[in-house]
Amino acid sequence: MSDGKLHNADNTCWNCPAAKFRGNVDFRGCGQSRRIVPKGEDKQLMIECRRRDELGHFEPNITFEQCPEWEKMEYGYMLKNMKVMILGMDGYLGWTLSLWLANRGFEVSGIDDYTRRDCVMEKGSHTVVPIPRMTKKLEAARDELDITLNFRKMDLNDRKKLREFIEEVKPESIVHYAEIPSPPYSMVDAEHAIEVQRNNVLGTLGLLHIMRDVVPMTSLLKLGTMGEYGSPLTGRPLFEGLFPNDAILEWNDREWSLGGEMTPRDPHSFYHVSKVQDTYNVYEACKYWWLRSYDIMQGIIYGVHTDEVAAHPDLRTRLDYDEWFGTVINRFVTQAVHGIPLTIYGEGEQIRGMIALQDAMECMTRLIVSPPEPGQYDVVNQVSGLHKIKDVAETVAEVGNEKFDLDVTIQRLENPRVEAEKHPMEVVSRKLPQEHGFDPKVSMEKEVERMFDLLTKEEIKKRIKEKKHVIMPRTRWSGEKKESGVLEVYKPGEKEKGGYEGRLDTE
């Protein structure tokens, strides 16, 4: 921030989850109203503070900087011992974020029913980085990092239990990672498509109702995906969820402002459809019930490192490499270590937003400490760079070859998906850097190197080898069950650069 202020210094009680909204005082009419009218001329919205009872009723405009309950930390002012509940605590992101936050003084609780472990097992695969069972992970967190996580084994869709847990904990922020995060898994067959949509869409819908009833002031950080937007062939920028005020629709010699309207979504799997459906459900809930949410359109995540997960082998987070749950860079590095040519689908000219694990954790923290306003549905595009799949393969191959003495090659496969293989891509990602002070710290090369460091350990190489049959894609969007044929194998550096370049708009 240019004036040296932390990004959320000027946020107020209006944003704070400790504020309990109590309706309006009507000055001139000597009256009161239960309605929330934030900007009434002679009506004043009043709140009570869950943490500062002595203030009685007051208007919601004490700044985070002024309030003694908000303390300075690395990523902004933070509500002292802020209570964060992580749904999907056992997963790749959920576990990493739990340790990250708890180690920074947040009070972390969470649920998981191990769906991810079950799905990966169903595929006949396993995480290449071994992770112990949850009880052991929790023990290690206590022993190694001196942190306690309040974990309950629970299905997101068990609304009765979830409601009880939320009532008990009264979280001040809820991070929702408890969805099945795989496009190919949703494309296997009817059962898988239905299961993904049931778990994701209905789980989120149920959660929204519980939040309305129990913790309406709590901010929901809901994980969406950049994949909700698709990749428009016109090159239209992918705005952050909603059109900016100066976006104009022109038709038949007439013009309309599109400002504030949802941008089009173009999902490209039944999984992505579930995320789009979530988006609308969250949007509506904010509108109907004054809930508040960040819908986080996260780019493809990759990496293995944060200081917390690296602190002890029992604290590691999972890393999948199968065609269903492995994300592209994680799969490439695993393939490189195992000696399989890196698997590019089709032309490999697909451009995607990406972000390293540690940077994603920082983004989440910054958003957790800057809750949106009541009723505000906000969208952030959480990416640190745009990359062409082909180029990512080159980077992984280069790091593998130069620093780890491997002989990495690249193969183009028949594309099992239905997607544009060559397209322009402009992503607007201004809110995290401009409003939340985020500046990416991890380059792709650096994280890929860390991954090689870990994955080239003998015991992990052995684990990759054990389940190598899960690497090649067999799930086709067409429904055919057939391994993709190899179109071409080449060495890194052999291909000329060309085609579209991604454009990341952060300013």
Next chain:
Amino acid sequence: MTGNHGSEPKKVIIGIDGVPVDLIRDLADRGRMPNVESLLSEGEMSAMRAAIPEISNVNWSSIVTGKNPGEHGIFGFTDLIKGTYTINFPDRRALKASPFWEDEERRYVILNVPAMYPAPEINGIFVSGFVSPQLGKAVSPDSTLNVLEKMDYQVDVDSEKAHKSKRLFLDQLFETLEKREKAYKHFWEEKWDVFMLVFTGSDRLEHFLFDAYIDEEHEYHERFVEYFEEVDRIIGDIVDRLGEDDELVMLSDHGMELIKENVNLNKVLEDEGILKTGNKPSERYRNIREGTKAFVLDPGRVYLNKKDKYPRGKVGKDEEEVFLDEIMDVFEELVCDGEKVIEEVHRKDEIYFGEEVERAPDLVLTPASGYNLKGSMRYEDVFEQNVFKGKHTLNDAFLYSKNSDLPEEPKVEDVRNLIDD
């Protein structure tokens, strides 16, 4: 006396919020409040002077404690949280003097006294009046909540309705009164020595429809009067329940009159360069900028922007007197169509005494008749009209006693003596 009571004489206090003495007399004379009319013939009624400023929470605090604001610490509907420009709404938790119900010798039912939220634990039953955002915290003991919820009791009419539709507002007002009656009848059957019931719908009604009272041709004139007929009917019902020796006190906390003009006092200060604001009126007092010497909180409370008191404070100790004189001049000279707007500018130590005076506004303005003083930070012009028709007045609240003599020229702090006697 009906109900479950001992043989000692009981005391009943009926409050009617915001009712001027002339209105009560007028409706009694016109035969529209027959029960009040016959009470007037039996007892004594007088105009009563309210505490300054003539705001309900200030005055009910004075009535139940017998203290002036300098002692009980409530100076208005709003205050600023220490070290900030953030408004808070002082309620019972901020009251620094003891209300009569703290005397545990007697048993009480206290129903709907404004500004007494959250409900205190007392020897008896307590239901707070407005502002009471949560019914659960407005009642004591807890078991009372169930009773009130069953009768769908509401503390106050939702004033938002009045802004939308007068008709809806009136419907709600009668409904709220009906619930209040139910509640009073229920609690009457409890054991008590002192029963206090305040009608607050009267004040709401007058704020939004005082013109309907004045103008007999007004669409809602009859409804306005009917409301007071209902209040009168309930008063009659209460009187019927009283025994020979039981005492009855009736009162209001301030009067009411038609609004001629609303006066944005902060606009006056801004025009004089005494108040500097940023360009975000929605920020309210946080919109106060460097260089501000003073600002006004509702209704006419002037605070010096003192260096050691506020984030962007300007006025040092040695400058206070000079600035106060300057501000007094500004307000004393304020005119509207050649008419003086401010009747009097009071320095705090002229009107308040006690340990809380330090927290009092530095100046308090009392308006000339018809001028409604506002401390809003959202304004366009100094003078403006809005939805409100009635405003509080200082000198014409009323006090009635059936059995006791009234003090001469009574003021709100004197009511406590009548309750304690």
